[in-house]
Amino acid sequence: MIRDVSFGQFMPGKSVIHRLDPRIKIVLLIAYIVFVFCTFNFVSLAIVSAATIAVILLSGIPFRMYVKSLKVVIIIVLITSLLNIFYGGGDPIFEWGIIKISLSGIYRAIFVSVRIVLLILLSSCLTFTTTPTDLTDAIERLMKPLKVLHVKVHEIAMMMTIALRFVPTLLEETDKIMSAQKARGADMESGGFIKKIKAMTPVLIPLFVSAFRRAYELAVAMECRCYRGGDGRTRMKTLHMKPLDYVSVILSCLLLTGIILCNIFLAPII
Amino acid sequence: MSLIEVKNLSFTYGIGTPFEKKAVDDLSLSINEGEIIGLIGHTGSGKSTFVQTLNGLIKPTEGQVLLEGKDIWEKPKEIRKVRFKVGMVFQYPEYQLFDETVYKDISFGPANKGLSGDDLDKTVRRAARFVSLNDRLLDKSPFDLSGGEKRRAAIAGVIAMDPDVLVLDEPTAGLDPKGRDLLLSQIIGYHRERKNTIILVSHSMEDVARVADRIMVMNRGKLEMLDTPRAVFSRVEELERMGLRVPQITRVMTILREKGYDFSDGILTVGQAFDEVLSLLKKEGKL
Incomplete structure (x- = not known):
């Protein structure tokens, strides 16, 4: 019934993520959102996705709770990725009337949907683990x-x-x-x-x-x-900031460096 | 024949979440036509959940509720029919009042049932009479009534559906002693006239001792006792272990009996106690 709204519900626990300073968690969430939108090739996308999965595993919240919160936005993900397929530009690999699908369109769709999913996962992680x-x-x-x-x-x-x-x-x-x-x-x-x-x-x-x-x-x-x-x-x-909080900041900085390096040395796909 | 039969009923909240809780646990009983059942239990013992399974507001996870021999969930689409037969007055029912006038609010239930015109008018006025709301109040906005009047108007809204079973979930909570007595005697009066089955959920041992034919005791979702008030209130220690107690007057009379006064066992109301004391005084020639 109405009580089944899972999006944004706090789930009690004692994981590393639960114990982080809430200020740090908010700042890191904003930083991760920026990271997610700084991914221009598959390697950096993979790095950010891996980091997100690591955070989810560390949070100790059952995975199906995350799936539940994804259900809310699944339609938005589908629509935006569908639109992006057609707005790719470049050489079409498939043509039917006015519909043209290019490789870059497909790449765009993949990037957009993965980005939205990561955003939702990370922000649910914040609300799941913070009162x-x-x-x-x-x-x-x-x-x-x-x-x-x-x-x-x-x-x-x-x-x-x-x-x-x-x-x-x-x-x-x-x-x-x-x-x-x-x-x-x-x-x-x-x-x-x-x-x-x-x-x-x-x-x-x-x-x-x-x-x-x-x-x-x-x-x-x-x-x-x-x-x-x-x-x-x-x-x-x-x-109060604890050692754990500094560790999380340092790890996030390393992640950022990784993404920047990827962007410098690898060619952007979109 | 029993009117309501409950077979191995269980209900669990929030299955599959960390908040999972078994509210009703393997409960079986039968309730006869025309009985008043008093339902007592500690807070969180599953009383409210149990009564909500009786009119299909909660679908049991296991087990059955039979009304007149038929499973109420046999045809899920017709569950509304069950709700007209088993009327339910919730805790603090005055918070459900919504219409412009008391009259319109009372007619919400019977109108949903399909009544209209003269029949509807008659039912509404009859229900209002049962709880002694006079005609002057019927044209007022429900939000302008006093607390006790609001409560009675809300109860009239359920009585107006003319249910065969009337469930009242703590109808006297938050009323002053006078309002309590008034409401209870109105419920008894209504029962005498209509002769239907009443289930009264209450925290007040005095109230249930006064009105109930049988008392049902729930603890942690399980049915612990279902017996006459006399039998239930003789099991003092068990009740106290469940966080309940016997009516105060029963305790007073038990203590006096232990001190050697010749009172009979199982006195439940002040009226009975009064008679006992009077007859004892007469016997001892002090009156």
């Missing part, structure tokens, strides 16, 4: 320099924390209200698109009412504890 609170904490720290520009970093992070915190709660609530209305004979499965949307009214109205009620209660509870934004606020859990 939402750690994640927003890290984002708040990383965005701190923006304070100079009067960006309300703490408030943004707090909003993210609250939003993430309430996703499962609201899903559970939706489940409950749907059950309650089904018990009263609501028919949500049959009928056309319009009928199905109309059938959602008895679910959406109570859901909105309870979301507002929760927001109000949370605001009161926060005010009762004298919450007044980020200024002068200390943390219960401060983040």
Whole structure:
């Protein structure tokens, strides 16, 4: 049912990846995304793919969880790779009417689909191995320099924390209200698109009412504890860099060097 | 003949994930027509999951639920028919109110069942009467009612479907003592008039002792006991091991009995205790 959403769900564990500093994990994810788009030939693509597989194996999360999160984007991958096949340019190896397929088109399709898959795998790895609170904490720290520009970093992070915190709660609530209305004979499965949307009214109205009620209660509870934004606020859990974090940075730098060398000495394919 | 028969029912949540949990474990029982069953158990004992299998909101992973001798999942497409026969009032049912007026909200169930016109009007007003919501309230928005009134309106919404079995999942939770008593006596009144089967899930031993014909005790997904209130509440130690207890008045009377007062065993309500004390005083000539 609704609870089966696996994309972005934290899976508890004690692996190396779980223990990395969340700030490092975010920075490395961004770096890896750049790496993935710096691959211009098969050797570098293979290097990045191997690195991704290594990270996945280290994370200790069952592989089928990754497969589940890939299912969400499989259509996007198919469409983009299909489009890329036809926009290859160069000498066509197959021609049928206006459809021309060239070798470089096929290469492009392969690169684009592998890149998207790697992106999803790496970002799922981040959300699988990092609790939402750690994640927003890290984002708040990383965005701190923006304070100079009067960006309300703490408030943004707090909003993210609250939003993430309430996703499962609201899903559970939706489940409950749907059950309650089904018990009263609501028919949500049959009928056309319009009928199905109309059938959602008895679910959406109570859901909105309870979301507002929760927001109000949370605001009161926060005010009762004298919450007044980020200024002068200390943390219960401060983040510290550990040897493991430095090791991961060094390994990633080596990876980057490898990719750069590949790009210098091997001819680009796309 | 038994109305509901449950055979080797099991249900597991989240199969194949790290959150896998067996909520109901190999449960078999039968419930007769016109009975009031009290269902008690510690939080997480599988009570709510079990009652949701009775009207097909949860499909059991193993086993069967037979309603009037027929497996409710025999024709999965007709599961809605089962839901009109087995009415289910969830915990905090007031959070499911949604329509513009109380009247419209109560009519949601019976309208889904296919009633319209005069029949619908009659059913809605009858259901409202059972929970003593007066006509003035019926035209109000459900969101303008008080907490207790909202609860009663939501229960009326299920009663209006005129189910043969009415399942109530902690109907008195969060109500004040007066609202509790009122709601319980309304449920008993409804049962006397309609003579249907009622399953009452509750954390309050006092409530189930007061209304139930038989009490069902669940622990860790298993059925531990299914017997008369007297028999169930005589097994004090077992109940306490499961994190449950006997009604307070039963404890008081047991302690007094141990101190030598001549009270009979298995007193479950304050009313019974009152009569016992009165007759003892008379016997001793102090009254």
